[in-house]
Amino acid sequence: MSAEKSASWSYAEQLPTEDEVLLRARERSHELGVPAVSTGVAATLTVLAAASKAQTVVEVGTGAGVSGVALLAGLPGTAVLTTIDVDVDHLKAARESFADAGVATNRTRTISGRASQVLPRLTDGAYDLVFIDADKPSTPTYVEQATRLLKPAGLLIVNNALNHDKVANPAARDEVTTVMRRVERTLREDERLHTALLSTGDGLLLAVRR
Numbered sequence: 450m451s452a453e454k455s456a457s458w459s460y461a462e463q464l465p466t467e468d469e470v471l472l473r474a475r476e477r478s479h480e481l482g483v484p485a486v487s488t489g490v491a492a493t494l495t496v497l498a499a500a501s502k503a504q505t506v507v508e509v510g511t512g513a514g515v516s517g518v519a520l521l522a523g524l525p526g527t528a529v530l531t532t533i534d535v536d537v538d539h540l541k542a543a544r545e546s547f548a549d550a551g552v553a554t555n556r557t558r559t560i561s562g563r564a565s566q567v568l569p570r571l572t573d574g575a576y577d578l579v580f581i582d583a584d585k586p587s588t589p590t591y592v593e594q595a596t597r598l599l600k601p602a603g604l605l606i607v608n609n610a611l612n613h614d615k616v617a618n619p620a621a622r623d624e625v626t627t628v629m630r631r632v633e634r635t636l637r638e639d640e641r642l643h644t645a646l647l648s649t650g651d652g653l654l655l656a657v658r659r
């Protein structure tokens with residue numbers, strides 16, 4: 450990356466001002482050692498949630514709730530976030546983050562379990578937005594489930610799509626890098642979808658049904 454490109458990326462990441470609620474959710478993430486979405490990604494999630502006017506959202510990988518708080522900030526007040534995590538301590542911290550954000554308890558459904566076992570239990574074509582940010586090697590499975598869950602015109606968002614700048618490096622062939630390349634190509638080559646890869650944060654892959 451050129452120095453100018455790198456400076457532009459840092460500039461964009463530093464622009465959003467996060468409120469106390471998001472900062473406290475970041476503190477919980479830090480205490481638990483769980484990586485949260487970047488500042489730029491959090492701001493983008495809020496914008497996409499608001500633009501989509503989604504009423505039903507699935508998040509795969511709750512963490513301590515940074516991305517959930519960012520999504521809820523943009524969603525209409527009637528929207529419900531269903532969020533899945535295998536780690537009960539992460540879910541407990543996320544519930545604290547949602548309460549801290551003043552979100553009514555009936556607007557979040559926190560589900561504990563492996564996403565590969567939970568996602569198949571969710572209803573076909575019932576969701577407006579799916580955000581994927583969990584164990585990266587399983588991303589293709591989650592994307593496949595997301596395409597089943599999404600309503601027509603529903604929005605799919607995949608975090609870490611650039612995998613620490615390795616996806617763009619042809620010499621990098623580790624598992625997660627290969628998986629992220631394959632997911633991007635599969636979605637891009639699917640004629641039913643419009644896709645875009647944003648370089649925000651660690652890369653956000655977007656797909657929406659035509």
Ligand SMILES: C[S@@+](CC[C@H](N)C(=O)[O-])C[C@H]1O[C@@H](n2cnc3c(N)ncnc32)[C@H](O)[C@@H]1O
Nearest residue numbers: 485486510512515516534535536563564583584
């Ligand atoms: C990168 S963190 C999510 C961060 C969160 N999106 C945020 O920005 O605050 C990934 C989360 O996925 C969870 N996870 C890992 N493997 C999982 C699995 N098989 N099923 C569900 N959740 C899983 C981890 O416990 C962790 O909380």
